[in-house]
Amino acid sequence: MNQISEIEDAGEIRHGLGPIWAATRIANPDFAVCAPVTFRAGAAFPLSTTAWRDDVFAPILLPALRGALGHARRCEVRELAALDRRLSEQLGDGLRTASIRAGRRLALHGSDLRGDRLLPRLAENLRTDTASGHLAIVFAARCGAFSLPDTIAVGAYIFQEMCAGAPTAGVSAVCDFVARCIEPLGGPSIELRAA
Secondary structure, eight states: OOGGGGGOGGGSSSTOHHHHHHHHHOOOTTGGGGGOOSSSOOOSHHHHHHIIIIIIIIIHHHHHHHHHHHHHHTTHHHHHHHHHHHHHHHHHHHHHHHHHHHHHHHHSSSOTTTOHHHHHHHHHHTTTTSSSOOOOOOOOHHHHHHOHHHHHEEEEEEEHHHHHHOOTTHHHHHHHHHHHGGGGGGSSSSOOOOO
């Protein structure tokens, strides 16, 4: 059984999700070495993913991601900060801490994208403690910088969470889960567009 942490080529990804896997690497080049964020695999991967999807992803992270994508595309820094504060209120202590740790790392190391004005402003907000820097918000801002459609950005975020929280999970199980999560989002095909 191939483990999700061992994937090196998007061609190994099932359900046509290769472009989404590739987008994960674009939005967060260090995603494969991140510690668990809001998902941690339990003894039974299917039960853990269902609980995370129903308790954390669908009610909290998905609305934050989708809202942040819209604000990022319009370079609305204050609105992103408001979403960031809302996430701090919604996530429990352990999840909040891990989300902020991962988000700050991505924001501070990935803020020098040539031609983008939003990411340096987000990094400055973190340096001045104007925002917490949750991973979902920073990740969405980076996806916006690369003009990734919502479905691709959301799927890429899920891949990132699965790789960090369940690195030994099988590729097929992770792909099945990601496909189930993004299917209701509909939207455009999952082909990547040039930024």
